[in-house]
Amino acid sequence: MKRNFSILVGLLALVGLKLLGDALSQRLGVRVPGNFWGFLALWVFLHFRQVAPTALAGASAFLLNHLTLFLLPSLVAAVVGLRWAPREMALLLVGGLPVTLFMAAACGLLIATLQCTPRKSNHDA
Amino acid sequence: MLEQIAALVLAGVCYWASKGVFRLSQRHVLALPVFVSVFLVLCACAVFGLNPSDFSERIHPLRTAMDAAVVAMAIPLHQVCRKLGPLLPHLLLGLLLASVISVAGVLVAGWMLDAPWLITAAVAPKAATMPVALSLAKSVGADQTIVVTAVLLTGVVGTLLTPPLLRWLGVRDKRVQAFALGVSAHAIGLVRAQAEYPDHLDLAVAGMCGNALVTTILCSFLLFWTHG
Numbered sequence: 001m002k003r004n005f006s007i008l009v010g011l012l013a014l015v016g017l018k019l020l021g022d023a024l025s026q027r028l029g030v031r032v033p034g035n036f037w038g039f040l041a042l043w044v045f046l047h048f049r050q051v052a053p054t055a056l057a058g059a060s061a062f063l064l065n066h067l068t069l070f071l072l073p074s075l076v077a078a079v080v081g082l083r084w085a086p087r088e089m090a091l092l093l094v095g096g097l098p099v100t101l102f103m104a105a106a107c108g109l110l111i112a113t114l115q116c117t118p119r120k121s122n123h124d125a
Numbered sequence: 126m127l128e129q130i131a132a133l134v135l136a137g138v139c140y141w142a143s144k145g146v147f148r149l150s151q152r153h154v155l156a157l158p159v160f161v162s163v164f165l166v167l168c169a170c171a172v173f174g175l176n177p178s179d180f181s182e183r184i185h186p187l188r189t190a191m192d193a194a195v196v197a198m199a200i201p202l203h204q205v206c207r208k209l210g211p212l213l214p215h216l217l218l219g220l221l222l223a224s225v226i227s228v229a230g231v232l233v234a235g236w237m238l239d240a241p242w243l244i245t246a247a248v249a250p251k252a253a254t255m256p257v258a259l260s261l262a263k264s265v266g267a268d269q270t271i272v273v274t275a276v277l278l279t280g281v282v283g284t285l286l287t288p289p290l291l292r293w294l295g296v297r298d299k300r301v302q303a304f305a306l307g308v309s310a311h312a313i314g315l316v317r318a319q320a321e322y323p324d325h326l327d328l329a330v331a332g333m334c335g336n337a338l339v340t341t342i343l344c345s346f347l348l349f350w351t352h353g
Contacts, residue, residue, distance in 0.1 A: 100252070
């Protein structure tokens with residue numbers, strides 16, 4: 001019971017941060033989603049506090065463990081509205097296949113190369 | 126009100142059933158709850174004679190939780206970053222490069238294919254996890270059907286092909302493979318990361334959350350502002 005209450009408090013805090021983000025986006029007149037500002041605000045808060053409060057950690061684990069449930073409205077609406085136009089299809093295929101593989105390869109190769117560089121210089125020294 | 130509660134209960138039942146199917150399939154990537162739950166909802170709508178579009182509207186309150194989940198991603202990302210130590214700068218550079226390639230790649234492809242801007246804007250955040258991509262698309266009025274298809278396609282392609290591609294390219298470090306899997310295949314990739322790199326699952330989570338963050342910044346400030 002106490003744990004559920006704690007999660008509820010954490011959920012309210014997260015929703016509050018999202019609403020604050022919405023207000024900030026509106027105030028600044030930018031098209032950045034409110035949840036992004038909420039994410040940044042929470043990140044900055046955690047940076048100074050070091051450890052996440054129990055209520056927030058519990059609410060975060062709950063939300064991220066059941067993310068599929070919260071995606072259902074968008075997923076169902078998307079599947080119902082699914083239609084295949086040639087231009088959309090072409091961009092989806094290019095974006096989904098070569099671009100995804102290129103980004104994965106570039107990410108992996110760059111990190112692997114950066115990790116090897118200091119080891120080589122130490123060996124030479 | 127009663128209809129809305131019934132729809133939410135039905136959504137919950139389909140979701141829990143999809144989790145059961147996923148466990149029974151021994152966590153097979155094609156039995157992911159994200160696919161099975163939608164299939165079960167559509168089956169339930171057919172059985173009970175419901176219109177799926179109306180059903181989707183009735184379970185709309187769940188979207189508030191989705192937005193809160195994006196804010197909540199700051200917690201696992203912060204926890205992982207504290208543990209990474211000297212590896213962090215390398216991962217950050219890899220993440221930045223991957224995100225730029227992902228967004229710029231779609232922009233170039235959209236320009237070459239002469240795709241309408243709203244379609245390009247819907248596909249651009251494809252490598253961010255679903256709630257982030259949907260929020261970005263909503264903020265510019267892009268079609269959420271295209272967003273969902275792009276995100277799912279990217280997730281499946283990234284999950285199936287990233288590990289063999291990296292091995293073929295000679296990247297043997299499992300930490301790098303797990304991180305790249307999270308970056309390229311978001312939440313769908315985490316399923317494979319859980320099976321293949323259980324010791325480095327936190328790196329896959331960092332890749333997913335980090336890419337969501339960087340993609341939001343790139344899409345908001347490059348794509349959407351230039352066409353705002």
